[in-house]
Amino acid sequence: MRELLVEAVRRIAALDPEVMDITLRTLLLSSSATVLSCLLFGPLAATIHFTSFRGKGALIGLVQTLYSVPTVLIGLLVYLVLSRSGPLGGLGLLFTPQAIVAGQALLIAPVVMGLAITTLRGVGSGVSDTALGLGASRLQAALVVVQQARHAWATVVLMAFGRAVSEVGVAMMVGGNIRGHTRTLTTAISLGIGRGDNAEAVALGIMLLVVALAVTFLANVAGRLSRGT
Numbered sequence: 258m259r260e261l262l263v264e265a266v267r268r269i270a271a272l273d274p275e276v277m278d279i280t281l282r283t284l285l286l287s288s289s290a291t292v293l294s295c296l297l298f299g300p301l302a303a304t305i306h307f308t309s310f311r312g313k314g315a316l317i318g319l320v321q322t323l324y325s326v327p328t329v330l331i332g333l334l335v336y337l338v339l340s341r342s343g344p345l346g347g348l349g350l351l352f353t354p355q356a357i358v359a360g361q362a363l364l365i366a367p368v369v370m371g372l373a374i375t376t377l378r379g380v381g382s383g384v385s386d387t388a389l390g391l392g393a394s395r396l397q398a399a400l401v402v403v404q405q406a407r408h409a410w411a412t413v414v415l416m417a418f419g420r421a422v423s424e425v426g427v428a429m430m431v432g433g434n435i436r437g438h439t440r441t442l443t444t445a446i447s448l449g450i451g452r453g454d455n456a457e458a459v460a461l462g463i464m465l466l467v468v469a470l471a472v473t474f475l476a477n478v479a480g481r482l483s484r485g486t
Contacts, residue, residue, distance in 0.1 A: 290361035302373035323367035328426030411479035
């Protein structure tokens with residue numbers, strides 16, 4: 258075990274091309290998925306928060322329930338949509354980085370929406386009421402609330418990114434784990450163990466752990482900033 262760990266650390270210290278390539282690809286794909294999901298579902302979450310309608314509470318509850326939706330289920334859904342017999346099969350996106358980005362963006366959508374709604378709730382109605390009392394329109398008042406929650410948005414983004422970077426089902430099912438193309442940290446770790454390359458698997462595991470710890474640390478910092486402490 259000690260020799261295995263030493264070899265894994267040696268590969269990282271030597272900037273092993275395979276380890277670095279997989280790590281950078283993982284960060285790029287998960288970052289792209291996070292940005293895409295925030296752009297698509299962040300405004301939707303704000304719309305839900307600022308709009309009153311029947312069943313709003315049930316809808317928010319459903320979104321929060323989907324936080325822990327199995328990654329393989331999302332992977333299966335995206336696979337069926339992008340496969341040759343699927344509605345988007347003609348685009349040829351299956352087993353491409355774009356498919357992973359789309360799948361991860363869909364996977365983290367509930368996290369983005371749920372945390373965004375919670376963030377906006379945390380600002381309180383007083384801010385909106387004050388803005389309206391000063392003559393602001395409903396849209397302007399909503400923008401004031403969004404601006405007041407600016408520090409908390411970092412937590413939303415980081416938590417969504419953390420969910421994306423640690424998943425394996427979507428990347429495996431719609432990415433195909435193709436070397437130099439769609440292989441990510443999680444899928445590469447599974448492959449390394451399967452083929453007996455434990456040193457590489459451990460090295461990749463260390464990199465994934467570092468990323469996870471960095472996300473947790475930054476999320477805690479963002480949380481303290483949002484609370485003003």
